[in-house]
Amino acid sequence: MSTAPVPALYWRILGINGLIFAIGTATLALAPVTISSMVLLRELPVLLIGLAVMMLANALLLRASLAPLSRLTALMARMDSISTGDRLVAGESGDLFHLVDEFNSMLDRLEADRSAGTAMVLDAQEAERRRIAQELHDEIGQTLTVALLELKSVADRAPEEVAAELRGVLEVVRSSLDEVRHVARRLRPGVLDDLGLTSALIALPADFTGGPHVRRDVRTGLGDVGADAELVIYRIAQESLTNVWRHAGARHAELSLRQDPDGGLVLRVADDGCGPPRRAGAGIRGMRERAMLIGAQLTIGAADGGGTEVRLVVPPRDERRGQAPARS
Known part of the structure; x- marks a missing residue:
């Protein structure tokens, strides 16, 4: 990651402070304004105005330069594990545009990796669903079908008192077969x-x-x-x-x-x-x-x-x- 934003911001703040002090020094040296060793009341406004100008210049500079940090904080607060496409505009980021570019690039990489990982997981899930559905249909479904036919054959030849019980078992097996087919359809809709x-x-x-x-x-x-x-x-x-x-x-x-x-x-x-x-x-x-x-x-x-x-x-x-x- 680039480290350019910190030095750039450092030298800009240092430069503006140095410029303010230089202007103040030149004003005191060249202008007909003097400061006594014991500051007089009439000289106090000069010092207060100089201090106000310096603080205002620093405040404006820092506000403009560090504004992207608040937007970065807000973006990080609203990000979640499945949000996509939320980015900061690098062109509006002042001195921190390098940081914003790197942050956006990091989000791009994370989203790409997450999409690839999620796709692999869901692909494996669909393959497993297909396998289970196939086994339910081919193995359990066929076994229950054979059992259903055998029970029906036995019930048709059994005495009436036994046949009644067998028909009850027959309905249970038929219901189980229908449920297996229903689950197989839910797992993998043919x-x-x-x-x-x-x-x-x-x-x-x-x-x-x-x-x-x-x-x-x-x-x-x-x-x-x-x-x-x-x-x-x-x-x-x-x-x-x-x-x-x-x-x-x-x-x-x-x-x-x-x-x-x-x-x-x-x-x-x-x-x-x-x-x-x-x-x-x-x-x-x-x-x-x-x-x-x-x-x-x-x-x-x-x-x-x-x-x-x-x-x-x-x-x-x-x-x-x-x-x-x-x-x-």
Whole structure:
């Protein structure tokens, strides 16, 4: 890091003080103003004016030169682990522009490293979800299917009093099989891979039963959204609906996805429940991290008429930054 700002500021303060003292000395030496060994009352204003001029010049210099430090302090106070793009303008930083440049460069490096690390973690998470979903479908799902068929065959040939009990066990196994398939779909939505984002969002509310009624307004013909953005949008919609079911106490919810004229996408999930959370949990932090990876803006606030609104604004594909985990 450059050490130029400190010497520059030091010599500037030293120079202005020396200039003030030189002017004061020249004034006393050349002007018809004298100071007695015992300062007289009529001479006191001269000293006070000189002192006031020196203090004012120093105050103005230090205020102008050190003003960026207060802006740096304010920026550091409002920074958090997932905020991005907040920078100081180096051209307005006076003597400390080198410090501001280095601070902005440090934030750029930290954000790049954080984005790369988060992308790797989420990529590994998606790969693990896919593996678990595949094992649930291929191993446990197939085993339960075989058990279901065997129980049905045995129940058909068993005496009536035994068959009744077997049919009860049959229903338990069938319910377990449905739950395994449901969990596998939540872990890795095959409809997103096979049919795309629009169909996946339309089918998403079916994964949540016994909760509020969801009105869907998902536009078709979105064009080439990109695999990274599709996965981010789907996961944020999924987490938002999960929060509605678990925490909102809502009767109605709305899921919408539309495309702006400039090619950007806007996802909106709103409900009429108890309102926004007072603090962000792991789910909301995960949503913010996913949005950050593609340069999208995520806001969570109060919906019109009460409840909570989650809004994700995804820029056009050629304006996105970062790299989200691709679907593997």
